[in-house]
Amino acid sequence: MRDLTPAARAASLGRPSLGSPRRAAPAALHRLLLAWYRRNSRALPWRGTRDPYRIWVSEAMLQQTRVATARSYYKAFLTRFPTLAALARARPDDVLAAWSGLGYYRRARHLHEAARIVMRDHHGRVPDDPVTFGALPGVGRYTTGAVLSLAFDRPLAVLDGNVARVLSRLYALPAAVREPRGARALWGVADSLVPRQGAGEWNQALMELGATVCAPRTPRCNDCPLRTLCRARATNRVSAFPPAAPRRAPVAMRRAVALIGRNGRVLMARREGALLDGMWEPPGVDLRAGASPRAQLEAGLRALGVQAEIAPLRQSVRHVITHRAITVSLWRGAPRATVPRSARLRWVDPAHAVVPLTALARRLCSG
Numbered sequence: 368m369r370d371l372t373p374a375a376r377a378a379s380l381g382r383p384s385l386g387s388p389r390r391a392a393p394a395a396l397h398r399l400l401l402a403w404y405r406r407n408s409r410a411l412p413w414r415g416t417r418d419p420y421r422i423w424v425s426e427a428m429l430q431q432t433r434v435a436t437a438r439s440y441y442k443a444f445l446t447r448f449p450t451l452a453a454l455a456r457a458r459p460d461d462v463l464a465a466w467s468g469l470g471y472y473r474r475a476r477h478l479h480e481a482a483r484i485v486m487r488d489h490h491g492r493v494p495d496d497p498v499t500f501g502a503l504p505g506v507g508r509y510t511t512g513a514v515l516s517l518a519f520d521r522p523l524a525v526l527d528g529n530v531a532r533v534l535s536r537l538y539a540l541p542a543a544v545r546e547p548r549g550a551r552a553l554w555g556v557a558d559s560l561v562p563r564q565g566a567g568e569w570n571q572a573l574m575e576l577g578a579t580v581c582a583p584r585t586p587r588c589n590d591c592p593l594r595t596l597c598r599a600r601a602t603n604r605v606s607a608f609p610p611a612a613p614r615r616a617p618v619a620m621r622r623a624v625a626l627i628g629r630n631g632r633v634l635m636a637r638r639e640g641a642l643l644d645g646m647w648e649p650p651g652v653d654l655r656a657g658a659s660p661r662a663q664l665e666a667g668l669r670a671l672g673v674q675a676e677i678a679p680l681r682q683s684v685r686h687v688i689t690h691r692a693i694t695v696s697l698w699r700g701a702p703r704a705t706v707p708r709s710a711r712l713r714w715v716d717p718a719h720a721v722v723p724l725t726a727l728a729r730r731l732c733s734g
Contacts, residue, residue, distance in 0.1 A: 391537070391593075391596040393559070393560050393562070395596065396537075396560060396593065396596065397560075397562060397569065399592045399593055399596075400569075400572045400573070400576065400592055400593060401565075401568065401569065401572055402592070403572070403576070403592035404568070404571065404572035404575055404576075407575070407579075408571070408572075408575055409434075409575070409579070411434065411438065412425075412438060412441055412442060413425035413441060414571070417517070417518050417519075418518065419493035419495075419514055419515075419518035419519070420450065420451040420454075420493060421445065422513070422514050422517045422518050423478070423493065423510070423514050424441065424444060424445065424478070425437070425441055426509075426510050426513045426514055427474045427475075427477075427478050427505070427510070428440055428441055428444075428469060428474070430471070430474060430509075430510075431470070431471050431474075432469055432470070432471075434578070436469070437469075440465075440466070440468070440469050443465065444465050444466070447461075447465050448462070448465070451482050451485060451486065451491060451493065452486060452491055454478070454479060454482040455479075455482040455483045455485070455486040457479065459476070459479060459645065460645065460722060460723060462475050462476075462478075462479045463475055463476075463645055463646065463723035464720070464721065464722060464723040466723065467646075467720075467723040467724050467725075467729075468724075468726060468729060470688075470726060472643065472644075472645070472646060472723075473505070474505060476504075476505075476645075477503075477504040477505025477506075478505060480504045480505075481503040481504045481505060481506065484503060484504070485503070493514070493518070495515060495518070495519040495521065497511050497515060497521065497523060500514065500515060508526075508554070509525055509526060509527055511523065512524050512525040512526075512570065513525045513570065516561075516566040516567040516569075516570050517567035517570070517571070518567075520564065520565070520566060520567055521566065522561050522562065522563050522564075522566045523561065523566060524554065524557035524558045524560070524561045524566075524570070525557065525570045525573070525574065526544065526550070526553055526554050526557045527544075527574065527577075528544060528577070529573070529574050529576075529577025529578050529581070530553075530557060530570075530573045530574055530577055531543075531544035531550075531553050531577075531609060532577050532581055532583065532608075532609055533573055533576055533577045533581045533593075534553055534556045534557060534573075535553065535599075535608040535609035536581060536586075536597055536598075536599040536600070536605055536608045536609070537593060537596065537597050537598065537599070538556065538598055539598035539599045539602060539604065539608060540552060540553070540556065540608065540609075541607075541608065541609070541610050542609060542610075543609050543610050543611070543612035544609070544612075545612035546612050549609070549610075549612070557573075576591070576592075576593070586605055588600050588605060615690045616690070617687075617690050617691065617692045618690055618691050618692065619692050619694070620653060620691050620692065620693045620694070621653070621654040621660075621693070621694050621695075621696070622651050622652065622653050622654060622693050622694070622695045622696070623651055623652055623654055623660045623663065623664040623667075623695070623696045623698060624648070624649045624650070624651035624664075624695055624696070624697055624698065624727075624731070625649055625650050625651060625664060625668060625675065625677055625698045625699075625700040626649050626680075626697060626698065626699055626700060626731065627649070627650070627673070627675055627700035627701065627702060628701075629702065629714060631716060632714040632715055632716050633649060633714070633715055633716075633717055633732055634649065634650065634673070634700075634702075634706060634712065634713075634714060634715075635647040635648060635649060635650075635712070635713050635714075635715045635722065635724070635728065636648065636649070636650035636651075636671055636711055636712055637710070637711045637712075637713075637722075638725070639711075642688065642691075643688075643725055645723065646723050646724065646725045646728075647713065647715065647720075647722045647723060647724050647725065647728060648724060648725040648727055648728035648731075649728060649731060649732075650667065650668055650671055650673065650712075651664070651667065651695070652664055652666070652667035654696075660679075660696060661677070661679070661698075664677060664698060665677065668700075671709070671711060671712060672706070672707045672709060672712070673702065673706055673707075673712070674702065674703040674704045675700040675701060675702050675703055676700065676701050676703055677698045677699065677700040678698065678699050678700075679696065679697075679698050679699075680696075680697040680698060680699055682697055683695055683696045683697060684697070684727075684730070684731070686726075686727050686730070695727065697731070717729070717732035717733070
C-alpha cells in the first residue's frame, strides 16, 4: 500500500480521508434539500426579507445564541432601531441596553460601529461587495456569506456549527470546524456546493437541516432528505462525525458583589475593561487569593467613592461567562453617606432599567 496516495490508502482501509471525501453530485443535493426546505422550513421573523440590515441584525444575534432567544430580541431591537440610520444615530448605552441579556456584547458594539461606518462611508447602503463588507467591524467570513447571499444572492458559502455537522456527516469527513485544518476542509466543501443562483436559499436550507434534523446527539436520519447520499449513515458511523474538538478548559474565578439598596433601587456600577465593558451591575471586585474578601470589596467601593456598611450574605452564586466559571459571594450593603454623582454609578430600578445590565445583575436583582 505504500504507492497509494493518502486518500486512496484511507479509502482502502475503510477510513475517511480529510483531503478528498467522496461527494454526491451538487445537482442531486440541491434538488433534494431545497424541496425539503420549501416544505419544512420554520417561520422565523428574519426570513422572507431581502433587507440587508435586518438580515445582518439576525445573523449577529444568532451567533452563540439559540433561535428561541434571538427571536424575541430581534423584534424588540428592530422596533427600537428600525433602520441602519436609526442604529447609527443611537448612543452606545442604548444599543447595549437593547442587547442586554443576549450576552457576547462585543457583537452589539461591532454592529453599532459598523452601522456608523456604513452611514459615513457608504451613503447608508450596506455594501454588497464581499471584501468591502468583510472589512466592517465584527464581520467575518460566515457573516459575509450569510448576509450577502441572503440579501443580494451573492454565490457565497456559509459555515456555522450546523452546516459543518451536515457536511462532515454527508461526506464522512473527519473535520471539526473549531480546528484550523478541519475548518479549511469544510469551507472547501461548502464553497464547492454553492449554486450560482439561489445561494441564499441553499444556505438557509443547509442551516435548517443541521438545526432541526441533523442534530448533534440525536439526529433524525430517517427524516433526512439526504439520507441516501450520506456517507456517515451508509457506514453506520453518524455519531463519529464531526469529531469532537478539544474545548478550552474553564478558568475558575471568585468575585464579591455588594447589593446596596435605597428606596426600591439598587446601586449599579459601570464595568470597565475587556470583559463586559460598558455594562452595569452591582459594584464588585474580582478576588485575589490570600487577602480578605471584605477588605478587597471595601477597597473597591472606596475607589468608586462609595462609603457603605457591608455584611456577608450566607450564599453565593455560580455564574459562567464564556470560559470563566465565577463563584460570586454576595454582600448586603447600606450607604453611610450620600453616593456621589458619577458617570460610573447610578441608582437603578431593576424592573425598569434604562442602562444595559449584565446577566449577573439581572439574576441577582430578580431574586
